[in-house]
Amino acid sequence: MDNKKKVVIVGGGFAGIRLAKKFANNPKLDVIVLDQHNYHFFPPLLYEVSTAFIEPSNIIYPFRKLFQKASNIRFHMGKLDKVLREFNKLVTDQGTLLYDYLVLAMGTEPNYFGNENIKKNAIAMKSIEDALMIRNHILFSMEKSMRSVILEEKQKFSTIVIAGGGPTGVELAGKIAELGRNIADKDYPEALGLKAKIYLIEGAPNLLNTMSINAQQEAYRVLEKLGVIIMLNTLVNDYQNSEVKLSSGEIIIAETLLWTSGVKARKVDGIVAACIGRGDRILVNDINQVDGYSNLFCIGDQALALHDTRYPQGHPQLAQVAIQQGKQLAENLQREILGIKTKPFLYKNKGSMAIISKFKAVVDLPKMYFGGLAAWLVWLLVHLVPLTGVRNRLKLLSNWFWSLMTNDPALRSIIGKVKQ
Ligand SMILES: Cc1cc2nc3c(=O)[nH]c(=O)nc-3n(C[C@H](O)[C@H](O)[C@H](O)COP(=O)(O)OP(=O)(O)OC[C@H]3O[C@@H](n4cnc5c(N)ncnc54)[C@H](O)[C@@H]3O)c2cc1C
Structure with missing residues (x-):
């Protein structure tokens, strides 16, 4: 009262x-x-x-x-x-x-744009639960790939398609490709030369469509070098029974579709x-x-x-x-x-950035672009400082340090739900 x-x-x-x-x-x-x-x-x-x-x-x-x-x-x-x-x-x-x-x-x-199959079968990345689901799903698919004795099936389990070449899709593709490079041979000796395939599908003519041309080209170059198969001007139209149907008519057989498309x-x-x-x-x-x-x-x-x-x-x-x-x-x-006149909101653009892989990022400031190691260091700082809690910042810093030094973060446990 x-x-x-x-x-x-x-x-x-x-x-x-x-x-x-x-x-x-x-x-x-x-x-x-x-x-x-x-x-x-x-x-x-x-x-x-x-x-x-x-x-x-x-x-x-x-x-x-x-x-x-x-x-x-x-x-x-x-x-x-x-x-x-x-x-x-x-x-x-x-x-x-x-x-x-x-x-x-x-x-x-x-946004699945009304496609129920994609909604049901793909995994998005909007929450902690989603992120853990992706981790579990990729690791479990790799286990299934190792168990299978049929080559096509082995390849299906170790194929990952990412729909959406914005910052989230680019960051995911880069990190998964790095994991494949650094860890696959050590963790999965029974793969016997079978390589995981990573596709990045983008509907627009460029990756990182809202960023500068420099940033777009750098992202493309680095991901291609990491072995990511990039398809531009292409949409994912449907996904069921492990078939990713593309607007080009092509079908990719993949156990995993990660949805970062909208x-x-x-x-x-x-x-x-x-x-x-x-x-x-x-x-x-x-x-x-x-x-x-x-x-x-x-x-x-x-x-x-x-x-x-x-x-x-x-x-x-x-x-x-x-x-x-x-x-x-x-x-x-x-x-x-208090009955005082209000002030209209005016957004101050401080720039945008995306990390592509270890030591490589792109930064667009309102009046300049830079990439490479300098951008990567800026990215780390910008993502460390606003994190809530000193303990979280210290834990993240030590986690990053360990993972970057060893190239082997050792967190690859399947805990909780696995997408069936
Ligand atoms: C994977 C990913 C990476 C991103 N990377 C960047 C980046 O590098 N840089 C950048 O600038 N932006 C990035 N973004 C975008 C940025 O996270 C969003 O712009 C920002 O989070 C928006 O803040 P918000 O408070 O509006 O919504 P959110 O941060 O999404 O918060 C919404 C909150 O509402 C709660 N909520 C939702 N529904 C209900 C309900 N029915 N009842 C009760 N609570 C509810 C949710 O639990 C959540 O806590 C990224 C987003 C994602 C998903």
């Missing part, structure tokens, strides 16, 4: 966390962070979990520990089912929550269709307020803001956009509560 405003933030990813942290210990606000997991995680390093290079615990941090020192922030573990806007109420699979202000920051999910925003029951834009993203104005609703906001990958003429299609779905929107909304909500 106090005058505090109740803010519910759905989603503890980059955007939600940044927003919540800015509200810490604000005496005017009671904040609830709702997430389906009890931990925050760092998606840019998922590919290193899925290739057994680092442990999942290196890139996750429990929400309750994160907010230990913020007396006004509580965590609610649950999955959002529905928003009842007329009652300012949320329905989750673990109960209901009331709010004065609601902020949606639920990110995206894989995402769409998570849908929310209770948000009317008129508020939904391209990629299922929720349309927001220049302060991330959902069009037509004074106490409903959306930030990060799930939001689509069209006010900035530099980004007529909306902002790119990147960590920096999510972080900056979280920060700015924190300021604007506090201004709004």
